[in-house]
Amino acid sequence: ASLSVRPDIVVGYSLGEYAALHVAGIISASEAIFLVGKSAKILQARCQVGSHKMLAVRASVKQIEQITFKIVCINRPKEIVFSGPVAEISALVPILKANGYKCYTLDVAFAFHSAQTDPMLDKF
Incomplete structure (x- = not known):
């Protein structure tokens, strides 16, 4: 304005x-x-700190559509973000890397847009 x-x-x-x-x-x-x-x-x-992670992947949705995992954000056409329990995200990393995708864990205390934040919902 x-x-x-x-x-x-x-x-x-x-x-x-x-x-x-x-x-x-x-x-x-x-x-x-x-x-x-x-x-x-x-x-x-x-919400419990450390129970979930977020993972950014340099890939398009189309490139990784065979992976059955929740995409929580599409930052750019070739950068998506997954969010989920630590064990599941940790297991996903070597699969993605073996298929040639660059990925990195986001340094955040909470995995936003995941089940980790569900306990907040009843307060809204």
Whole structure:
């Protein structure tokens, strides 16, 4: 708004939803920050650190469609993210690497968009 730019549409995913709500004029910046903080507190109080992992893979969805694993994010056409229990993600890494895919575990305390965060849901 300060640059006199008003988008026709805004889209947000995950934490980006709060930014989209703010840009769309639905919530204020302070409300967005409050909601992010509230969400973080619920996450820390209800979810177990270290039970799940996130794994970024340099591949398109089409390239790895034979892998029956939950894709939680498509960052770019050839970069996807898996999320799941530590043992399952750890078992997936050598399979992907053996098939020539570069992959790396994300250094996050919680595997967002996985069952690890389900205990938060009843608070929303």
